[in-house]
Amino acid sequence: MSGESKALADQSRRRFMAKTGAALAVGLGAGVRFIDFPNAHAATGPVSQAQRWGLLIDADKCASGCNACVQACDDEHGIRDHGRARTDAQWIRKVRVRDNTSGREVSLPLMCQHCEEAPCVEVCPTGASFRRADGIVLVDKHSCIGCRYCMLACPYKARSFIHENLKDQKPWSPRGKGTVESCNLCVHRIDEGGGRIPACAESCAREGHGAMVFGDLNDPASPIAKAMGEQPSQELRADLELNTGVRYQNI
Amino acid sequence: MNRTFTIIGLFLGLLVELCSSSAAQEISALQPVIPPAARGERCVEPTEVMRRDHMKFLLHQRDDTVHSGIRGAKHSLVGCIGCHVQTDPQGAAIAVNADGQFCESCHGFAGVSIDCFECHASVPADGQIKSQTNGQASALPQWMSPPALSMAKGISPGSVP
Numbered sequence: 491m492s493g494e495s496k497a498l499a500d501q502s503r504r505r506f507m508a509k510t511g512a513a514l515a516v517g518l519g520a521g522v523r524f525i526d527f528p529n530a531h532a533a534t535g536p537v538s539q540a541q542r543w544g545l546l547i548d549a550d551k552c553a554s555g556c557n558a559c560v561q562a563c564d565d566e567h568g569i570r571d572h573g574r575a576r577t578d579a580q581w582i583r584k585v586r587v588r589d590n591t592s593g594r595e596v597s598l599p600l601m602c603q604h605c606e607e608a609p610c611v612e613v614c615p616t617g618a619s620f621r622r623a624d625g626i627v628l629v630d631k632h633s634c635i636g637c638r639y640c641m642l643a644c645p646y647k648a649r650s651f652i653h654e655n656l657k658d659q660k661p662w663s664p665r666g667k668g669t670v671e672s673c674n675l676c677v678h679r680i681d682e683g684g685g686r687i688p689a690c691a692e693s694c695a696r697e698g699h700g701a702m703v704f705g706d707l708n709d710p711a712s713p714i715a716k717a718m719g720e721q722p723s724q725e726l727r728a729d730l731e732l733n734t735g736v737r738y739q740n741i
Numbered sequence: 742m743n744r745t746f747t748i749i750g751l752f753l754g755l756l757v758e759l760c761s762s763s764a765a766q767e768i769s770a771l772q773p774v775i776p777p778a779a780r781g782e783r784c785v786e787p788t789e790v791m792r793r794d795h796m797k798f799l800l801h802q803r804d805d806t807v808h809s810g811i812r813g814a815k816h817s818l819v820g821c822i823g824c825h826v827q828t829d830p831q832g833a834a835i836a837v838n839a840d841g842q843f844c845e846s847c848h849g850f851a852g853v854s855i856d857c858f859e860c861h862a863s864v865p866a867d868g869q870i871k872s873q874t875n876g877q878a879s880a881l882p883q884w885m886s887p888p889a890l891s892m893a894k895g896i897s898p899g900s901v902p
Binding site for chain 2: 533534535536537620622623624628630631632655656658659660661664665666667669677678680681682
């Protein structure tokens with residue numbers, strides 16, 4: 491290559507570099523990024539111990555014939571019965587409590603009590619039963635092997651085993667055969683933020699009973715903490731010292 | 742000299758063209774037919790990365806979501822379904838694991854079973870998605886993962902019920 495043509499080639503290379511640089515600068519200036527993610531939203535969480543979610547249930551306000559909370563739970567989580575009452579999944583059920591001496595009867599909804607010292611978590615061999623930092627007791631169905639130790643350990647009979655193949659599950663509530671499940675306090679609603687409350691409490695309020703108050707037990711300003719401060723409340727089977735997240739009044 | 746180079750160049754060019762077109766035909770016959778995403782402008786990761794690593798992303802995020810309550814991060818199964826679900830002529834969503842659908846087309850081809858949909862929903866929330874033509878996807882619920890929402894064409898998060 492002659493000296494002249496080399497000089498020309500160099501010039502042309504310089505021009506190319508200059509143009510590319512300018513194009514790159516314009517591109518970057520216009521907000522074009524090499525790696526661009528469509529996710530402009532911030533993810534929520536992680537949850538922390540700052541909150542402890544709980545429910546306060548006033549048995550006096552709970553109407554004996556009303557099943558709205560159970561229905562709302564079934565609708566929210568896509569729970570359908572198979573006509574086999576003994577084995578059908580049930581996250582929440584209505585219980586009638588009767589004092590044999592006085593004859594006084596109250597009705598109350600019973601579900602996972604979201605214990606601090608949860609026996610189900612204690613006995614789970616795979617770590618599938620766990621307690622989230624904010625106090626919600628859950629089953630990680632990815633690790634659940636369906637052994638049902640947790641169902642035996644639970645003093646509240648709150649858990650169900652899924653015997654059937656399921657279909658048409660709700661996207662926010664994955665459920666499937668061979669795993670154990672129970673009330674998750676509508677964790678998808680809580681994680682969503684914006685003050686959404688569990689479906690059962692929502693339906694109870696909608697029915698005008700207002701027997702279920704949901705909130706953060708750690709926040710003294712929350713309605714649940716205030717209500718618990720004003721009136722005595724109790725844990726079911728307080729003798730087991732499980733420190734439940736679900737409390738009852740007027741039983 | 743110059744003529745020789747031109748002839749060789751043309752010959753090489755022809756050879757390359759022939760090879761590439763026959764290879765392309767061969768590949769298309771050997772690859773699964775994957776329906777294109779119905780919604781969204783682009784995927785959360787480049788296609789090559791998703792093909793290789795989607796299960797790693799899903800596995801990582803599912804643990805974050807179940808144990809730490811982290812929602813709305815970008816590698817969400819619901820987000821995948823939100824963009825990749827196809828609809829039948831009536832506008833009803835077709836399960837992503839049904840024959841020839843997005844997940845199944847590849848998994849069936851590779852002989853890898855999908856367990857996800859034994860528990861997880863394989864269609865968006867109410868099974869109905871408006872047709873693509875009017876650019877609406879009002880069936881997407883509010884809680885559904887933000888990536889799916891932000892990518893959906895022609896809707897702003899505010900227009901979702």
